[in-house]
Amino acid sequence: xxxxxxxxxxxxxxxxxxxxxxxxxxxxxxxxxxxxxxxxxxxxxxxxxxxxxxxxxxxxxxxxxxxxxxxxxxxxxxxxxxxxxxxxxxxxxxxxxxxxxxxxxxxxxxxxxxxxxxxxxxxxxxxxxxxxxxxxxxxxxxxxxxxxxxxxxxxxxxxxxxxxxxxxxxxxxxxxxxxxxxxxxxxxxxxxxxxxxxxxxxxxxxxxxxxxxxxxxxxx
Amino acid sequence: xxxxxxxxxxxxxxxxxxxxxxxxxxxxxxxxxxxxxxxxxxxxxxxxxxxxxxxxxxxxxxxxxxxxxxxxxxxxxxxxxxxxxxxxxxxxxxxxxxxxxxxxxxxxxxxxxxxxxxxxxxxxxxxxxxxxxxxxxxxxxxxxxxxxxxxxxxxxxxxxxxxxxxxxxxxxxxxxxxxxxxxxxxxxxxxxxxxxxxxxxxxxxxxxxxxxxxxxxxxxxxxxxxxxxxxxxxxxxxxxxxxxxxxxxxxxxxxxxxxxxxxxxxxxxxxxxxxxxxxxxxxxxxxxxxxxxxxxxxxxxxxxxxxxxxxxxxxxxxxxxxxxxxxxxxxxxxxxxxxxxxxxxxxxxxxxxxxxxxxxxxxxxxxxxxxxxxxxxxxxxxxxxxxxxxxxxxxxxxxxxxxxxxxxxxxxxxxxxxxxxxxxxxxxxxxxxxxxxxxxxxxxxxxxxxxxxxxxxxxxxxxxxxxxxxxxxxxxxxxxxxxxxxxxxxxxxxxxxxxxxxxxxxxxxxxxxxxxxxxxxxxxxxxxxxxxxxxxxxxxxxxxxxxxxxxxxxxxxxxxxxxxxxxxx
Numbered sequence: 175x176x177x178x179x180x181x182x183x184x185x186x187x188x189x190x191x192x193x194x195x196x197x198x199x200x201x202x203x204x205x206x207x208x209x210x211x212x213x214x215x216x217x218x219x220x221x222x223x224x225x226x227x228x229x230x231x232x233x234x235x236x237x238x239x240x241x242x243x244x245x246x247x248x249x250x251x252x253x254x255x256x257x258x259x260x261x262x263x264x265x266x267x268x269x270x271x272x273x274x275x276x277x278x279x280x281x282x283x284x285x286x287x288x289x290x291x292x293x294x295x296x297x298x299x300x301x302x303x304x305x306x307x308x309x310x311x312x313x314x315x316x317x318x319x320x321x322x323x324x325x326x327x328x329x330x331x332x333x334x335x336x337x338x339x340x341x342x343x344x345x346x347x348x349x350x351x352x353x354x355x356x357x358x359x360x361x362x363x364x365x366x367x368x369x370x371x372x373x374x375x376x377x378x379x380x381x382x383x384x385x386x387x388x389x390x391x392x393x394x
Numbered sequence: 395x396x397x398x399x400x401x402x403x404x405x406x407x408x409x410x411x412x413x414x415x416x417x418x419x420x421x422x423x424x425x426x427x428x429x430x431x432x433x434x435x436x437x438x439x440x441x442x443x444x445x446x447x448x449x450x451x452x453x454x455x456x457x458x459x460x461x462x463x464x465x466x467x468x469x470x471x472x473x474x475x476x477x478x479x480x481x482x483x484x485x486x487x488x489x490x491x492x493x494x495x496x497x498x499x500x501x502x503x504x505x506x507x508x509x510x511x512x513x514x515x516x517x518x519x520x521x522x523x524x525x526x527x528x529x530x531x532x533x534x535x536x537x538x539x540x541x542x543x544x545x546x547x548x549x550x551x552x553x554x555x556x557x558x559x560x561x562x563x564x565x566x567x568x569x570x571x572x573x574x575x576x577x578x579x580x581x582x583x584x585x586x587x588x589x590x591x592x593x594x595x596x597x598x599x600x601x602x603x604x605x606x607x608x609x610x611x612x613x614x615x616x617x618x619x620x621x622x623x624x625x626x627x628x629x630x631x632x633x634x635x636x637x638x639x640x641x642x643x644x645x646x647x648x649x650x651x652x653x654x655x656x657x658x659x660x661x662x663x664x665x666x667x668x669x670x671x672x673x674x675x676x677x678x679x680x681x682x683x684x685x686x687x688x689x690x691x692x693x694x695x696x697x698x699x700x701x702x703x704x705x706x707x708x709x710x711x712x713x714x715x716x717x718x719x720x721x722x723x724x725x726x727x728x729x730x731x732x733x734x735x736x737x738x739x740x741x742x743x744x745x746x747x748x749x750x751x752x753x754x755x756x757x758x759x760x761x762x763x764x765x766x767x768x769x770x771x772x773x774x775x776x777x778x779x780x781x782x783x784x785x786x787x788x789x790x791x792x793x794x795x796x797x798x799x800x801x802x803x804x805x806x807x808x809x810x811x812x813x814x815x816x817x818x819x820x821x822x823x824x825x826x827x828x829x830x831x832x833x834x835x836x837x838x839x840x841x842x843x844x845x846x847x848x849x850x851x852x853x854x855x856x857x858x859x860x861x862x863x864x865x866x867x868x869x870x871x872x873x874x875x876x877x878x879x880x881x882x883x884x885x886x887x888x889x890x891x892x893x894x895x896x897x898x899x900x901x902x903x904x905x906x907x908x909x910x911x912x913x914x915x916x917x918x919x920x921x922x923x924x925x926x927x928x929x930x931x932x933x934x935x936x937x938x939x940x941x942x943x944x945x946x947x948x949x950x951x952x953x954x955x956x957x958x959x960x961x962x963x
Binding site: 178179180181182183184185186188189190192193194195197200201202204205206209212213214215216217223224225226227229230232233234235236239243254263264265266267268269270271272273274275276277278281284285288293294295296298299300301302304305306307308309310311312313314315318349350351352354356358360361362365377386 | 399529608642
C-alpha cells in the first residue's frame with residue numbers, strides 16, 4: 175500500500191495542475207479572445223445598459239410586458255437569512271418546483287394560475303403558462319401563451335392587438351415542431367415598436383419626464 | 395409523440411454509433427499502448443508524469459496491486475477534495491466570498507466526485523468557489539472517469555490473456571485515459587460549447603437592469619470547460635443547481651443534442667473497443683444491442699408518458715396537447731428531454747435537462763429502473779462495460795445450467811470462484827438501496843426531507859439511494875439531501891456502490907486472467923448472436939426487476955394508478 179502512496183499523491187497534484195488549472199484557464203483564454211459574446215453570457219444591452227442575457231429569462235410582472243412562465247426560484251429573506259422568499263427568475267439560484275404529478279401543492283398552484291388567466295376545462299390555457307420550468311429561468315414561452323397575452327398588453331400600451339400579434343408571429347421560432355418565443359427579445363421589440371409613456375408608478379421622479387418625451391416621439 | 399421526435403432520437407443514436415466505431419478502435423489502441431496520432435505531443439507529458447510519480451510504466455500489476463493502487467489514488471483524491479472544500483474561504487479564486495463547506499456536506503461531495511457519481515447536495519452557484527469547481531470538482535470529473543475506464547480495461551485484459559499473473563498497470567491505464575481520451579476531446583467539445591452559447595469566464599456574476607427596472611444578478615463562471623467533461627466523463631455534476639436545465643449549461647436544443655451525444659460516446663465506444671480487444675467485434679455487438687434495446691424501450695416509455703401528460707392538470711383547465719411541462723424547459727421539447735433523461739440514467743451521468751421529480755410516475759420509473767440495473771445501458775465510462783460483463787458472466791452460467799455444460803465466456807471457464815465473485819459484486823446493490831430506503835422511511839429525519847407526500851415521497855427516497863448506489867447522481871431534487879442523515883448515508887451508498895462492487899470485479903479479473911484460454915469448440919455456447927442477447931435481457935429483467943418490483947410497486951406504480959384515478963396527496 176505504501177508503495178502506492180507516492181504515485182497517488184503525485185498523480186493527484188499533476189492532474190490538478192493539468193485538468194483543474196491549465197485546462198479551464200486555457201479554455202477561458204481562448205473563449206475570451208475568440209468567442210467573447212457567448213463566453214460572457216450572451217448579454218443584451220440597450221442604450222449602453224445591460225438589460226439581461228438573451229439566454230436567461232427575467233421576471234416580467236406588469237401588464238405592459240409579455241410575461242414568462244411561472245418560476246420556482248427563491249432567495250434568502252432579507253429580514254431573516256435562515257428563511258427564503260419567492261423570487262421568480264432569480265438567476266443566482268436556479269431551481270424547479272420539484273413537485274410530483276400527484277402533489278396537492280402543485281394542483282393548488284396550477285388551479286390559481288389557471289383562474290388568473292381566465293381558463294377552465296372548457297377553455298384550457300397553454301400548459302407552459304401555468305407550470306414552472308426546470309431551471310426557473312426558462313427564457314421562452316409557447317407562441318400560444320404569447321398570443322393569449324396579446325389583448326392584455328395591447329390594452330396596457332394602447333396599441334392595436336393585431337400589431338402585437340404580428341410581433342409575436344415574427345418572434346416565433348420552431349424547435350422540432352414546438353412553436354416558442356423568447357420573452358426578452360419579444361419585449362425588447364415591443365418597447366421599440368410600441369413604447370409606453372414612462373412607468374409613472376414604478377419610477378416617479380427626475381427620470382420620468384425625459385423617458386416620456388423620448389418614447390412619445392416614437393409612439394406617435 | 396411525433397414522427398419528428400422519434401426521428402430526432404434515432405438520428406442522435408445513429409450519430410453516437412457512427413462516432414463510436416472509429417473512437418472505439420482508438421480507445422483500443424490507446425489502452426493497449428499503441429502509437430496514435432497524438433503520441434508525438436502527449437508521450438513526453440506521459441513520460442514526465444510517470445517519472446515524477448515514480449511509476450515504472452512497463453511493470454504490470456497483479457489484481458491485488460492494481461486494486462490497491464486504485465484505492466490509494468481514490469483515497470488521495472478524497473482527502474484533497476475534502477480539504478479544498480473545507481478551506482475554500484482561505485484560498486484564492488473565491489469571488490463570491492463563500493465560507494468553507496460544512497464537514498458532512500464536504501464528505502458527501504468528496505465521495506460523490508471520486509466515485510464518478512456527482513450527486514449534489516449543494517447548489518453550485520451558492521456554495522462552491524471557482525477554485526473548488528475547477529481544481530477540485532473538474533479534476534475528479536476527469537480522473538474518476540479515467541479510473542472507471544482503467545478498471546474496465548483491466549477486466550477485458552483478463553479475458554484476453556491466458557494463464558497470466560497480471561492485468562495491467564493502473565497508473566498507466568488511468569494516465570493514458572485522461573491524456574489521450576478525455577482531455578483532447580474535452581478541449582474540442584468545450585470550445586464548441588462556448589461557440590454555442592455556454593459561458594466561460596472567471597467572473598462570478600453579472601448584473602442586469604431588467605426592462606421593468608429591477609436588478610437581476612446572473613450567476614456565471616467557467617461553465618463550458620466543466621460542462622464538456624461533465625458529459626464526456628459521464629459525471630453529471632452541474633455548475634449550477636438546475637444542471638443542464640439551466641440555460642447557461644444548455645442554451646438550446648442543439649447543445650442538448652451535443653450533450654446527449656457526448657455522454658453516450660465513451661460508454662458505447664468502450665463496448666466496441668472491448669470487441670476489438672477480445673478479437674471478435676461480434677462479442678461487442680451483442681452487448682451493445684442488448685444495451686440499445688433497454689435504452690430505446692426506455693425512451694419510448696418516457697416519451698409516451700410525458701406527452702400523455704398529467705390528467706390531474708388537464709382536469710383543472712390546462713391544455714394537454716404539450717404534455718407534462720412542469721419541471722421542463724420549452725427549448726428542448728419532449729423527445730429530446732425523454733432521450734436525455736434515459737441516456738443520463740442509462741449511463742452513470744446523472745445530468746438532467748428536466749426535473750426528474752416532476753416527471754409523470756412512469757416517466758420517472760424508467761430512470762429509476764435504469765439506475766437499479768446499476769447504470770449498464772450503456773453505462774458510465776468503464777463502469778458500464780465492467781457492469782455488463784459481470785451480467786454476461788452470470789448469463790453464461792445460467793445458460794450453462796440450462797443445457798448442462800460448463801459455462802464459458804470468451805474462452806474462459808466460469809466456475810465456482812468466478813460466480814461467487816460476480817454475485818458478491820451484484821449483491822452489494824439491493825441491501826444498500828433497499829436497506830437505506832427502508833431505514834430512511836422509518837426515521838423522522840428521513841421523512842422531514844421530503845418535498846412530496848404519498849407514494850411520490852417513497853419514490854424520492856428510493857430514487858436517491860438507487861442513484862447514489864449506482865454512482866449516477868441524478869436526483870428527485872425535492873428531497874433535501876443536505877442533512878446529516880442523508881449526507882452520511884448517501885455518501886456511504888456511493889462509496890460502497892463503487893468500491894465494494896469493483897473490488898470483487900477486479901478479483902474476478904485476477905481469477906480469469908490466471909485461467910487458460912480455451913479455443914471455442916462446437917460445444918461452446920455462442921455469445922455473439924441473438925440467442926445470447928435474449929438471454930442477457932432475460933437475466934437483466936429477472937435479476938433486477940424482480941428484486942426491486944415490490945419497492946417500485948409501492949412508489950411509481952401505485953402513483954401512476956392514483957394519478958389516473960384522480961387522487962392527489
